[in-house]
Amino acid sequence: MDFFNKLGEKAGEAYESVKNSDVTKKAVNYASIPSLSIQIGQQEAEIKRQYEIIGAAVFAAEGNDENHDCAEQFEAIKVAQKKIEELRAKIEEKKNAGGDQTKEAPTTKICPDCGKELGEESLFCSKCGHKFNDIVVVDAQDVTEE
Ligand SMILES: [Zn+2]
Structure with missing residues (x-):
């Protein structure tokens, strides 16, 4: 398995400046850029869904003093935004490491x-x-x- 070890070492050098756990490194090495883009789209859809819930809650509270607590939605949006940042960082790392090596680079x-x-x-x-x-x-x- 020399071949894979060398590929791993090569990729590892490019990621050295970034804090990565072993788990993150594996994800970077094996997830392709298209699948990362899909995951970003899923997170963006989740954010939109949470915005709709907040919007509905604000509308429902219109004209009365009821407290519309959206802390749960705010938290979900923050989590999704953080995931998007992480996914974008992974895509950048892959690009910097010479592209999508798992699929394209012969x-x-x-x-x-x-x-x-x-x-x-x-x-x-x-x-x-x-x-x-x-x-x-x-x-x-x-x-x-x-
Ligand atoms: Zn020769």
């Missing part, structure tokens, strides 16, 4: 002898015939930047 390795870019499954270099013992893993973004 993993390749570079021949140490001739520099040819090869598929991660390659056992031999197709250009110079180098046999791979150590697996050198890079992601596609590193390759294009060189």
Whole structure:
């Protein structure tokens, strides 16, 4: 499982500046950006729902001295807003770490002898015939930047 360990280390470096528990790191590594966006949408829908409850309570209290206590809704909105912030931060981290590695970035390795870019499954270099013992893993973004 060297391949996955190296991917993990690589991702870990990018997240070092951010306080992350192991659980958060796993979520960052394995949740894709589209699924994070969906979760943000769900939280935004939840906030709207709470606003409606508050609005209805305020309207119901119109014209009388009844106390419309919306503390529960305020709390739910704050929780949802915090989750959205966290989800957005995760998306940023993934972007900074080279995009959605779990889905999009194809993993390749570079021949140490001739520099040819090869598929991660390659056992031999197709250009110079180098046999791979150590697996050198890079992601596609590193390759294009060189
Ligand atoms: Zn080669």
